[in-house]
Amino acid sequence: xxxxxxxxxxNALEKMSSLAVIVPEGPGPFAAVYQLHGLSDDHSAxxxxxxxxxxxxxxxxxxxxxxxxxxxxxxxxxxxxxxYEDHILETVALVDRMFRTIPSASARGIGGLSMGGYGAMxxxxxxxxxxxxxxxxxxxxxxxxxxxxxxxxELPSIYGTRFPASEDVFALSRARARARTSKQxxxxxxxxxxxxxxxxxxLHRHLDRLGIAHEYxxxxxxxxxxxxxxxxxxxxxxxxxxxxxxxxxxSPRGALRRR
Numbered sequence: 001x002x003x004x005x006x007x008x009x010x011n012a013l014e015k016m017s018s019l020a021v022i023v024p025e026g027p028g029p030f031a032a033v034y035q036l037h038g039l040s041d042d043h044s045a046x047x048x049x050x051x052x053x054x055x056x057x058x059x060x061x062x063x064x065x066x067x068x069x070x071x072x073x074x075x076x077x078x079x080x081x082x083x084y085e086d087h088i089l090e091t092v093a094l095v096d097r098m099f100r101t102i103p104s105a106s107a108r109g110i111g112g113l114s115m116g117g118y119g120a121m122x123x124x125x126x127x128x129x130x131x132x133x134x135x136x137x138x139x140x141x142x143x144x145x146x147x148x149x150x151x152x153x154e155l156p157s158i159y160g161t162r163f164p165a166s167e168d169v170f171a172l173s174r175a176r177a178r179a180r181t182s183k184q185x186x187x188x189x190x191x192x193x194x195x196x197x198x199x200x201x202x203l204h205r206h207l208d209r210l211g212i213a214h215e216y217x218x219x220x221x222x223x224x225x226x227x228x229x230x231x232x233x234x235x236x237x238x239x240x241x242x243x244x245x246x247x248x249x250x251s252p253r254g255a256l257r258r259r
């Protein structure tokens with residue numbers, strides 16, 4: 001296993017950006033998970049604060065961790081951040097070029113925590129042909145309310161004066177339910193003492209009402225690295241099971257590994 005640190009020019013952001021990639025040993029090709037960080041962190045947070053390297057090695061998958069700044073992984077309406085949704089998509093293309101990854105949604109997942117959990121849900125739901133599975137920890141799901149209440153000063157510059165339906169995971173879920181075409185697998189978890197627990201319960205109920213199959217779990221814990229370190233392996237296992245379900249018994253390494 002190797003941890004590769006990449007500094008690269010992002011066409012979407014029109015500046016340099018950073019990316020960390022965990023790469024397993026072996027010839028591949030490998031399934032890949034794109035793991036998004038939270039508001040106060042950067043691309044290094046997941047591999048510094050959790051045992052994700054050890055878990056990725058066990059599952060035999062590539063894990064790519066891009067830098068999302070404080071963007072909420074959106075294509076900003078103003079000048080606050082940049083085109084970070086597009087940046088995630090160009091990161092996928094970069095990883096597929098540089099590493100032995102399987103260039104298919106059936107072997108590609110997206111996940112994240114807090115801001116990154118929202119980003120994973122939003123970007124994943126908008127791009128089912130890119131990501132076949134979505135896993136969100138402790139996510140700030142109701143960004144429409146956060147925008148309305150100006151919880152963070154940069155939100156008007158990111159979203160504009162009116163919160164767009166294209167950035168609302170509740171609206172995106174409704175659109176998915178109407179389309180009835182996506183085979184994406186979805187997992188949501190949150191700590192019962194997390195200040196975002198009601199955001200996650202609300203989306204869980206919303207998905208149930210829409211008839212969208214998903215996994216939802218609550219565990220003891222708060223909005224903390226202790227919680228995310230304890231549950232990231234479950235999320236990776238979820239992705240690997242989704243890859244195996246999508247690709248069948250002759251899948252490459254990384255699609256059939258079990259804990």
